[in-house]
Amino acid sequence: GQQVMQIPQYQHVQEGEDFTTYCNSSTTLSNIQWYKQRPGGHPVFLIQLVKSGEVKKQKRLTFQFGEAKKNSSLHITATQTTDVGTYFCAGTTVSGSRLTFGEGTQLTVNP
Amino acid sequence: ETGVTQTPRHLVMGMTNKKSLKCEQHLGHNAMYWYKQSAKKPLELMFVYNFKEQTENNSVPSRFSPECPNSSHLFLHLHTLQPEDSALYLCASSQVQGGGTSGGYEQYFGPGTRLTVT
Numbered sequence: 001g002q003q004v005m006q007i008p009q010y011q012h013v014q015e016g017e018d019f020t021t022y023c024n025s026s027t028t029l030s031n032i033q034w035y036k037q038r039p040g041g042h043p044v045f046l047i048q049l050v051k052s053g054e055v056k057k058q059k060r061l062t063f064q065f066g067e068a069k070k071n072s073s074l075h076i077t078a079t080q081t082t083d084v085g086t087y088f089c090a091g092t093t094v095s096g097s098r099l100t101f102g103e104g105t106q107l108t109v110n111p
Numbered sequence: 112e113t114g115v116t117q118t119p120r121h122l123v124m125g126m127t128n129k130k131s132l133k134c135e136q137h138l139g140h141n142a143m144y145w146y147k148q149s150a151k152k153p154l155e156l157m158f159v160y161n162f163k164e165q166t167e168n169n170s171v172p173s174r175f176s177p178e179c180p181n182s183s184h185l186f187l188h189l190h191t192l193q194p195e196d197s198a199l200y201l202c203a204s205s206q207v208q209g210g211g212t213s214g215g216y217e218q219y220f221g222p223g224t225r226l227t228v229t
Contacts, residue, residue, distance in 0.1 A: 031215050042220040092215045101154040
């Protein structure tokens with residue numbers, strides 16, 4: 001079945017450092033979504049990417065969708081303590097079936 | 112955020128108990144989902160309901176029984192659970208176009224029910 005893998009599993013950074021999490025799929029995706037889950041909270045939708053090579057920005061967050069539509073990345077510039085949480089990618093196969101979540105990258109930011 | 116509510120927020124039950132989890136969405140969406148989130152595991156999709164019809168059952172054991180009486184309410188009935196069923200159970204909803212499946216649509220999650228089976 002479809003697998004979506006994320007690396008790293010954990011990332012500890014000092015406030016002000018950059019952070020990147022990578023998402024890789026075993027199959028070609030029609031789209032990919034990113035979610036953030038704060039400690040003790042629930043996943044909150046951040047963005048969806050659909051086009052090959054697409055890049056979208058939300059303030060300090062930059063999302064990319066690979067040319068082959070099998071990988072994606074989320075980059076945070078100059079992390080802040082409010083960025084703490086687990087970031088999940090979730091992909092949908094070309095057949096348009098269910099959303100499959102990656103294991104997530106847990107980010108901690110030291111002030 | 113109050114778009115998707117879940118009750119109870121915490122539940123402790125014995126293996127012989129029967130309990131139900133409730134989810135309600137106030138967003139006018141037409142699809143609802145149950146997910147299981149265990150420690151160190153990805154979010155696992157359990158059930159999908161589109162337009163009140165169950166469209167996906169992701170090989171979930173029969174001790175979990177979903178019910179969707181209308182497009183705003185979703186229940187998960189639990190009976191004879193095992194300790195390994197302890198997890199955070201999340202409900203989500205989305206607006207699906209043309210009777211499609213779960214993929215490709217932004218999902219709005221509720222706060223979850225933290226379930227502990229003793």
